[in-house]
Amino acid sequence: MQTVNTLDMLRNKLTALRADGATIGLVPTMGALHEGHLTLMRQAKSACDHVVASIFVNPTQFGPNEDLDAYPRQLADDSAMLIAEGVSLLWAPTVEEMYPSGFASSISVEGVSAEFCGASRPGHFDGVATVVCKLFNQVQPDRAFFGEKDFQQLAVIRQMARDLDLSAPFADNIIGVPTVREPDGLAMSSRNRYLSPENRQAAAILPKAMHQAIAQITAGSPVAAVLNQFEQRLLDGGFDSIDYAALADARSLAIVSEFNGTPARMLVAARIGQTRLIDNLPVN
């Protein structure tokens, strides 16, 4: 695996990789890789001739009081994992390479960005959409792979790719990969490492309570009452606060207040100790 950190080097290497018409799968990440990311690499490898991974802790998607400085950075360990997965190229730009002095553009995707993480993290999805659009333009992959754990992020990226005609039919080649979970059901996340042992144990109530709530909703219980009970269960189980717990249309992410069988998604963000966890599950 080769690692490049300038656009010139990236373009040179991509030209070589594309020789003979080889296809490229892009897996954008912020590093601190875990099994969830490695699953994305494997999916990309099974669908494309070459995998290009990017590692870039994108400052524009962090709010002023968020964990940008503390976000784990472990390029040597990450590189070793990517080599073991057979990744062809690692794109690891510096902040200056990604956002040179004078950089002045931002992509804002209305609608799908508005609620949930968009409401509790203002500006977050503008930062995500802008950097992902840049990554797509820089790498020009045939397919790109994202975890469903960040379900709203995936919806924002798909909407952005459709709206901006990113080399159609590329929008159909943005692949969502199901969330990888720990044995107790907690969704894997780079932020799980912030959890104290007590909080890590308590955090497992999140997916369990979500399954329970979904069973109640699909059995016909009123959505608002189920979500209230769900929030109380998390608070009783050791969570400190709930950013949101909602049922949304699986495609538009419009809030669903009465479930009628149209595919929906339960979306949750909740804080335990200093850590904000997100999760989502299908409701069909």
Ligand code: PAF
């Ligand atoms: O999901 C992430 O790791 C990031 O939001 C992404 C898509 C790499 C953009 O910085």
